[in-house]
Amino acid sequence: MKIIKKIFKIFAYTLLVLVILLLAGFTYLVIVAKEPNPKISDAKVEALQRTEKDGLYYIGNNWFRKSKSGLYEMYVEGEPFERGVINGKLSKELIQRQEDVFVSQIRKMIPSTFYLHFLKYFIGWFNRDLAKNVTEEYKEEIYGESLTASTEYDYIGTNYQRILNYHAAHDIGHALQSMALVGCTSFGTWGAASADSTMIIGRNFDFYMGDQFAEDKIVSFTNPSQGHKFMTVTWGGFIGAVSGMNDQGLTVTINADKTAIPAGSATPVSLVAREILQYAKNIEEAYAIASKRKMFVSEAFLVGSASDNKAVIIEKTPEQLAMYDPKKNYILCANHFQSDLLGQTKENKEQMEKSASVYRYERLTELMQNNGPNTVQKTVNILRDQKGLHGANIGMGNEKAINQLIAHHSIVFEPQKRLVWVSTSPWQLGQFVCYDLNKVFAMHGMKENHEIVDSALTVPADSFISTSAFKDFVLYRSYKQRVADKESINIDSLTASNPEYYHTYVIAGDYLFKQKNFAKAKEEYTIALTKVIATKQEEEHIRRQIAKCEEELAHR
Template sequence: MLKTNRFTRRLLRVFGVIVLLFVLLAIYLVWVSDIKPPKIANTNASQLQRTQHDSSFYTLNNNWFRKSNSGLYEMYVEGKPFDRGAINGKLSKELIQSQEDYFAEQLDKMIPSSFYQHFLKYFIGWFNRKLPDNITEEYKEEIYGVSLSASDKYDYIGSNYSRLLNYHAAHDIGHALQNMALVGCTSFGTWGAMSQDSTMIIGRNFDFYVNDDFAKNKIVLFCNPAQGHKFMSVTWGGFIGVVSGMNDKGLTVTINADKSEIPTSSATPVSLVAREILQYAENIDQAIAIAKKRKMFVSESFLIGSAEDKKAVIIEKTPDTLAVYDPQQNYIMCANHFQSDALKNSEANKVQLKENASPYRYERLTQLMQQNGQNTVAKTIAILRDHEGLNNTNIGLGNERAMNQFIAHHSIVFEPEKLKVWVSTSPWMLGEFVCYDLNKIFALNGLTTDKEIYDSASTIPADSFIQTQQFKNFVQYRHYTQLLSDGKNINVDSMIADNPEYYHAYVLAGDYYYKKEQWQKALGYYQAALTKVVTTKPEEEHIKKQIEACRKKLL
């Protein structure tokens, strides 16, 4: 009896220690995930109110926000960091809140369990515990200003400020943990003899996909900061980072993800490094100097175009290395692998070249540029819209090996020496590309009436592909995939008929019947998938594993 009591007491002590450790861990996680906002000396801007002129046109002093007839939102903000952040938030608060709604809806789909959502919250809080230390005071103040207009309904995730700060690292976390599942961009540029008028042209597709709703409300932002250069960028509600942009000195920045190792903690988000370059650099050397100052936790390529230097280079940056790729010719191409002598032979890059869609897409881009001859803005847009494979083969719509993967948040073209930029409109990059002249935009000195500010004479028309049966079938195919994602029953043969050359249609059909334990049908679809152009080596291996699993079930 005595031994039993002693054992029980020991067991209770061990249990008590375990419980205490869990409590301490929980307290620690809550503590590190609670990011304190910066101290602001003057918060008067938080009391300002916007003036509504009609349903989609607002002004606040010199600042304004409107919806263009192109479907794009346009916004101009100026001033000190906190002030312009607070004004940004007040002008675009509906878009900030809806953007977070779209993000949360996708999270609910991916992680329906509230327990795992809370675990993810604290994991990201722990992972990003050093995030504020790696962001400049200027950008923390600006994000804090914006956060004052965020919705309170997500307080269970964190404060408005901590949520918006963490969202700026979402691109990096998704990139690192899923290695290209969200990001697979392409960019290129020409100048000198490769451009028809010899001036620089740079184009890029930003293939960052959360869900269809996330890309609905694109904002063309024109920013006139109290310090640094005026600049434009394409963004979304609540996001002050830069993924594509140009400043008033004709310096452009676009970012392309490269293969990364899984990091152990955060550093400076890529988009805020790009923002700092855009705001404070006016040539390539200054851009490199800024990139060197910042530590990142993922690998990224920054394609930098410079009107002053009359050329473009790629800054290739990993968590521990920075290299510059200068093609030493009058064109440049960038997909999702490194090209510099310092990084092209790294183990991570070798894996990327062997297993990823990047080298195929790069080769296709090479073909298209050779076919096009001397480049123009219209030809650049035609390349960005191209959805075919090598030698113009049909590889199915939506294939990551194509230039146009039909997931792009936006597509953009710059003429740095002319300070002109063309931005895509829906659907994807197939709608019109509207042109903004930065000289004219920054000379407006506020808007008092709701009027179009893009240069209508320079608009590039919508792609005629929108009118084809193939495109209409693809839209229906996307509808089927959404039904599958929602767990609905569909006719998989109808889905395949709408996109018959796309390998993933057959994979989805195989998965559909695999879940229903109809192994023979699943096997047939998986085998058919391997007869098409499969995007990546890991995807091909997954299909082969499913084939083997079906065969075992049929024994």
């Protein structure tokens, strides 16, 4: 009896210690998850109100509108906090809608309320040093923008905490999954590689957070009180840059590379790219900015410079920095490093071996060699290419294709001419509309709603939109969604909608496996292995599923 009491006491004490540790840990998480608002010396701009006229919203010289192309357009100028407040007031509905979509997507991935709250504090801990690594200028701008965010998500954090943390969402997802969340492709030509010798740069931003996330794209033009004027393609509540060009003819696009799991946060990639756009006029200055910022994921910045008449790739990891200069009149970038220093790292070699990056790079090389001197139209054609090596049919949506039919946006720059083309829906298949930065920044406000694109330079929509193959792809995506929503589907109809895509058969196999139809599931997985599979990880998944099917069948 004494032994039992002794064991009980030990158990009780152990449990008490665990509870105390958990409470202490929870308290610590709550403390570090909080971030005070920036101190604003002059907050009178908060009283500004927007004026609406025929679909145009404006405050002074600042304006916001929706183009006939379906893209939203915005111009903002002034001091950091002023820019943020005005941005928020002009695009209030988009900021709130974008957060609704973002949170909804997170809820789909993590339906448990308990785990959502745990995730909140975990991200708070992970991002405990985030504010220390963001400049005061950008904190003030984000704070100003956050004032119009919804109060519906106060349980996640204050408006400022949430919007600030959303700027690190790409980095956190990238780091936690230890993989590139985006399979982007970018390239550039100049000199003899371009038909008129001027620089042309194109990129696909293949970032996918659900269809709704990409519905409200904003082409944003910023005239800051300090630094250069610049444009970016963005979304409500986001001041970072993933694709952009400034008035000096300097362009920046980002491509993720494989990264090791870090211990804590640093400067979000998008804010490093934004700083380069705002404060660099050439490659040397861009490199200097990248070198002074600490990042916690690995990223490649393709930087094109009108003044240098060339493009380079600034490769950055949490520990190292390198610059890749091809010493040619063209440059190609997928999702692996190419410099002598970082191309040999363990993570990069693994990325090249197991991901779709090298295959896409080889397909891009093939198209560049076959196309002759580059033009804007040829650049768009390459960005829309869905084929595999040697023109092989690898299925619609394959990550090994340059056009994976998931792009948030696609963009083309002519830096010397200060021209930029932005894709319209669906993906990069719609028209590419052209903006002349010289003309946009020469405007002194907008009081009457009118189009600002240069319609004479519009690149027509892809004829693929009108084909039966496109209709089949839309049908394939609907089947894929129905499976995700746990609805019943006809497997034969699914596989007929996208028959050359390996993932079609993976979806079919997974669907049948859950129904315990192991023989038929094995057949679908086996067909998948005969197709061009994007990554080693996916191939391993298929082989594991076949083994599980065989094990289940053997027990019958």
